[in-house]
Amino acid sequence: MTAGDLPARAPALARDLDNRVIAGVCAGLGRRMGVDPVILRVAFVVAAAAGGAGIVLYGLAWLLLPAERAGRAVAARVLPRGASWQVAAGVGLLALALLLFLRELGLWFSDALVWPLVLAVTGTALIWHRSTAARQRTTRLRGLPRPPEPITRGRALLGAALVVGAALLFLVWTDALAAARDVVLVLVAVVVALGLILTPLWLRLGRSLAEERAARIRSQERAELAAHLHDSVLQTLALVQRRADDPRTVSALARRQERELRSWLSGTDTLDAAESIAAALQAVASEIEDAHGATIEVVAVGDAPFDSRAEAVVAAAREALVNAAKFAGEKPIAVYAEADDERIHVFVRDRGPGFDPDGVAADRRGVRDSIVGRMERVGGRAVVSSSRGEGTEVELVVERR
Amino acid sequence: MKPRVVIVDDHELFRAGVRNELDGVVDVVGEAATVDEAVERIRAERPDVVLLDVHMPGGGGPEVLRRLAPAQLETRFLALSVSDDPEDVIVVIRAGARGYVTKTVSATELADAIHSVHGGDAVFSPRLAGFVLDAFAGSLPTKVDPELDQLTAREREVLRYIARGFLYKEIALRLGISVKTVEAHVSAVLRKLQLSNRHELSRWAVERRLD
Numbered sequence: 001m002t003a004g005d006l007p008a009r010a011p012a013l014a015r016d017l018d019n020r021v022i023a024g025v026c027a028g029l030g031r032r033m034g035v036d037p038v039i040l041r042v043a044f045v046v047a048a049a050a051g052g053a054g055i056v057l058y059g060l061a062w063l064l065l066p067a068e069r070a071g072r073a074v075a076a077r078v079l080p081r082g083a084s085w086q087v088a089a090g091v092g093l094l095a096l097a098l099l100l101f102l103r104e105l106g107l108w109f110s111d112a113l114v115w116p117l118v119l120a121v122t123g124t125a126l127i128w129h130r131s132t133a134a135r136q137r138t139t140r141l142r143g144l145p146r147p148p149e150p151i152t153r154g155r156a157l158l159g160a161a162l163v164v165g166a167a168l169l170f171l172v173w174t175d176a177l178a179a180a181r182d183v184v185l186v187l188v189a190v191v192v193a194l195g196l197i198l199t200p201l202w203l204r205l206g207r208s209l210a211e212e213r214a215a216r217i218r219s220q221e222r223a224e225l226a227a228h229l230h231d232s233v234l235q236t237l238a239l240v241q242r243r244a245d246d247p248r249t250v251s252a253l254a255r256r257q258e259r260e261l262r263s264w265l266s267g268t269d270t271l272d273a274a275e276s277i278a279a280a281l282q283a284v285a286s287e288i289e290d291a292h293g294a295t296i297e298v299v300a301v302g303d304a305p306f307d308s309r310a311e312a313v314v315a316a317a318r319e320a321l322v323n324a325a326k327f328a329g330e331k332p333i334a335v336y337a338e339a340d341d342e343r344i345h346v347f348v349r350d351r352g353p354g355f356d357p358d359g360v361a362a363d364r365r366g367v368r369d370s371i372v373g374r375m376e377r378v379g380g381r382a383v384v385s386s387s388r389g390e391g392t393e394v395e396l397v398v399e400r401r
Numbered sequence: 402m403k404p405r406v407v408i409v410d411d412h413e414l415f416r417a418g419v420r421n422e423l424d425g426v427v428d429v430v431g432e433a434a435t436v437d438e439a440v441e442r443i444r445a446e447r448p449d450v451v452l453l454d455v456h457m458p459g460g461g462g463p464e465v466l467r468r469l470a471p472a473q474l475e476t477r478f479l480a481l482s483v484s485d486d487p488e489d490v491i492v493v494i495r496a497g498a499r500g501y502v503t504k505t506v507s508a509t510e511l512a513d514a515i516h517s518v519h520g521g522d523a524v525f526s527p528r529l530a531g532f533v534l535d536a537f538a539g540s541l542p543t544k545v546d547p548e549l550d551q552l553t554a555r556e557r558e559v560l561r562y563i564a565r566g567f568l569y570k571e572i573a574l575r576l577g578i579s580v581k582t583v584e585a586h587v588s589a590v591l592r593k594l595q596l597s598n599r600h601e602l603s604r605w606a607v608e609r610r611l612d
Binding site for chain 2: 299300347351
């Protein structure tokens with residue numbers, strides 16, 4: 001393979017099953033590094049002949065590298081699921097490989113050192129590694145500090161057992177235990193006795209800590225709720241009292257507050273208008289309700305991500321809503337949106353006086369440019385239908401592919 | 402003849418307001434502020450229509466409907482709530498209400514809704530129509546009952562018009578069918594909404610142990 005044949009980005013490190021001799025390790029490594037796999041194969045065979053390190057390394061690579069199409073490494077498939085198990089096993093095997101390799105090179109490690117060390121390294125990795133997946137899990141509760149990720153008790157216990165076992169194994173193998181047996185016996189007895197005394201205390205302490213934490217969360221929630229109500233509802237109620245002589249303002253205030261409280265209660269206030277067409281339309285509707293004192297009801301079926309086409313649709317819908325709000329007066333305006341992977345379809349309907357579409361041509365450039373033109377530029381279309389006394393409906397469609 | 406109406410709501414101010422708004426349009430024959438009181442009043446008065454608040458202490462609207470078993474009464478129920486959560490809507494509709502309006506509805510709209518329900522029709526707000534379209538979209542449940550678990554093309558079309566803010570008579574005009582046919586489609590959708598086993602609909606009922 002020459003350098004010119006290489007794809008721009010080096011392929012992911014994986015076993016290449018198509019060009020394999022044994023398990024595709026050399027083929028995969030070669031492709032990743034841009035080296036002829038034959039060179040690597042020779043290197044592995046030499047390493048294998050010179051003391052067996054090549055065999056061990058190859059075996060490790062086979063276990064840990066995912067096959068190109070199957071996706072997951074052999075080790076990942078055999079071992080229990082969960083990142084920490086995999087990491088611990090991997091660290092353990094690496095340690096084993098390193099020690100065996102050093103031993104092959106002539107650095108003396110007895111069995112009494114190698115195996116306990118591997119066990120200890122695996123156990124330590126189990127205890128220390130915190131699963132990243134668990135850290136990404138978010139809590140739905142608003143504003144609560146994320147609880148610290150608990151190290152799963154089973155995992156920690158197993159890790160500790162491995163480390164202690166490794167230590168004992170080391171002591172037994174090196175015969176250090178025989179001399180110290182009496183001391184160890186006393187030590188064990190003391191530890192057991194202390195454990196019996198301290199465990200209930202420790203449990204009680206844990207329980208009261210949990211209770212205290214729950215109480216803190218409750219009071220935090222309460223404080224947040226109070227702050228929200230002060231900022232919103234109480235503020236609005238105060239305004240309503242001051243403006244009691246102006247029914248239009250009062251009802252606009254009430255409507256705005258209602259909208260805000262609803263979205264807060266339903267949790268949609270955190271929906272980002274930049275990510276969802278439904279949220280973007282709702283945001284536009286709220287803005288125009290405030291600016292023009294109109295009443296707009298948005299009904300959305302399905303949803304889709306907010307791309308450039310969606311942006312055009314929402315902008316056109318905004319223009320349609322501004323027009324509707326000017327003419328509809330007190331009567332409610334209906335926005336209905338259907339969105340899926342194939343198309344976006346939006347209707348804006350008002351119950352204003354309507355107009356005769358044939359009677360207006362020249363002076364309605366606003367509608368032509370801002371609604372029809374905008375839609376046509378993204379390959380969609382806009383249809384304005386209206387007749388006198390029947391209100392107006394603007395239909396916006398764009399295919400997404 | 403004016404329909405005889407009982408208003409069930411735990412807020413006295415709201416009952417008084419509705420009673421005042423509907424004065425002369427309907428005949429308000431009773432009011433109730435609790436579930437127990439409502440069951441008692443409705444059994445005694447046998448009204449044509451009950452305006453039923455969804456949220457009340459002790460179970461609210463769904464509980465009233467459960468105790469009265471509306472199928473055996475002539476009375477029709479129109480649910481009324483400050484909430485427009487799909488969850489609340491579906492639970493009370495599946496318990497037997499014939500329609501759902503939010504408390505911000507105008508006096509004329511409320512009177513229209515009462516008349517529709519009294520006449521045996523279903524009352525769908527645009528939001529409810531949109532929600533039904535959403536719930537009936539997508540794949541079918543495993544135990545398929547096409548009669549109940551799927552909307553017909555016409556029913557979908559009618560719901561889409563309702564969601565777009567059209568009145569029944571405007572929909573009839575657009576589709577070239579009679580208003581009665583539009584009403585029949587809406588009633589069919591209501592029946593499916595109440596009886597379908599689609600997961601989207603039944604899970605709330607299961608969660609609230611209403612099924």
